[in-house]
Structures are given as structure tokens and as C-alpha cells.
Amino acid sequence: SQTIHQWPATLVQPVGSPLSLECTVEGTSNPNLYWYRQAAGRGLQLLFYSVGIGQISSEVPQNLSASRPQDRQFILSSKKLLLSDSGFYLCAWSVQPSNYGYTFGSGTRLTVV
Amino acid sequence: GENVEQHPSTLSVQEGDSAVIKCTYSDSASNYFPWYKQELGKRPQLIIDIRSNVGEKKDQRIAVTLNKTAKHFSLHITETQPEDSAVYFCAATFGNEKLTFGTGTRLTIIP
Numbered sequence: 001s002q003t004i005h006q007w008p009a010t011l012v013q014p015v016g017s018p019l020s021l022e023c024t025v026e027g028t029s030n031p032n033l034y035w036y037r038q039a040a041g042r043g044l045q046l047l048f049y050s051v052g053i054g055q056i057s058s059e060v061p062q063n064l065s066a067s068r069p070q071d072r073q074f075i076l077s078s079k080k081l082l083l084s085d086s087g088f089y090l091c092a093w094s095v096q097p098s099n100y101g102y103t104f105g106s107g108t109r110l111t112v113v
Numbered sequence: 114g115e116n117v118e119q120h121p122s123t124l125s126v127q128e129g130d131s132a133v134i135k136c137t138y139s140d141s142a143s144n145y146f147p148w149y150k151q152e153l154g155k156r157p158q159l160i161i162d163i164r165s166n167v168g169e170k171k172d173q174r175i176a177v178t179l180n181k182t183a184k185h186f187s188l189h190i191t192e193t194q195p196e197d198s199a200v201y202f203c204a205a206t207f208g209n210e211k212l213t214f215g216t217g218t219r220l221t222i223i224p
Contacts, residue, residue: 032210032211042216043214044217049210049211051210069147090156100145101162109154
């Protein structure tokens, strides 16, 4: 069966520090991968999605970037965090095409101080 | 552009009563409409979905209806229970690569 792993679960980082969040999927190949951000009490904002290795689509201009170095690995990064980057970050995967439900990872709660 | 509107943003119902959440979408080519439930501090989880060739789907106390002509779909929860309290998100496909989510409905079941 397929599983998705996301870490760390919580993170407190100072303003201006770098960020690296990692997500891996097991039990499937060539998945679509997604990064979402959820501010406190708010909806799901799509940040990046990828349909294959090295293929990244950005939805929102910001100081974040994403990479997909391997088929089942998706990384969210920042060189310098802002206070506004605080939120709940969720990785998700789906089969291709995405006419099936997403499965979300357990999320990373990032607080920038 | 890609847009999914969801109403209401908050909903309180007495335990045992029914709850209805409605969504509209903008792309007539959308063909897949899932609903997710998110409990406090947890990840969203798929609870039911419907495809464009079906008008209604039911799973125990949960049902979803789809009106493709009007481009709207609804979630119906009957005989609500305290554990139904959560935030619910609708979504619709745009193209073959991604879902666009509604803004969420915070459902509170009053004992």
C-alpha cells in the first residue's frame, strides 16, 4: 500500500534562517506531488506541484522554492524565512492524472519567530 | 480562471440534525469533485468523492450531489454526531494535474 512521509512535524525557526522540508512517498511510482500551506484557521493554498523529476510548477510567487530530485521525493526550501511563512505545510500525492483524491502527509507546523 | 466557492464558512447544527455544505466551480471541464474533512491540527482526509458522470453518491450518513449544468455540488451529512465537528473542504479538478480547494466550512455539532 502507498504511504506518504513528511518531516519534521513541528519546527520553530528565526526570521532569516533557511528552511528545508522533506516529503517522500512509498508504494507507487511517478506520482504527482504537491506542497500546500495553510495559515491558522484558513484554507489550503497550493504552493508547488510536480508531475515528474525536475518538473516544478509554482502557483504563488514567494521566497519559497521546491525541488524533486527523485521520483518519490519532494522538498520545500527557503533561503531566508519571513514571519509570513509561518503556517501548516502539507505535502500530498496523487496518481496521474489527478482525477483521483489526494493523500496528504501529516504536515509540518512551522513557526517563524 | 480556476475558482471554487464554498458556503457557508461556518455552520452549527444540533446533534441529530442534517448539515449541508455547497460549492460552485468555474470550469465546465472539471470532472472530479472530492470532499475532505480536517480535524483540528490534523491532515485533511478524503471522505467522499463524485465524478461528472454521476449525479449522486452516498456512503452511510454522507452523500454528495452534483449538478453539472449549474456547476455546483453539495455535501449532505445526516443524523449528525459530535465527531462530525471539523472543517470540510470541497475541491474540483482543473486540468489533469491539480485540485483547487474551496475555502472551507467549519462545522460544529451542538450536543
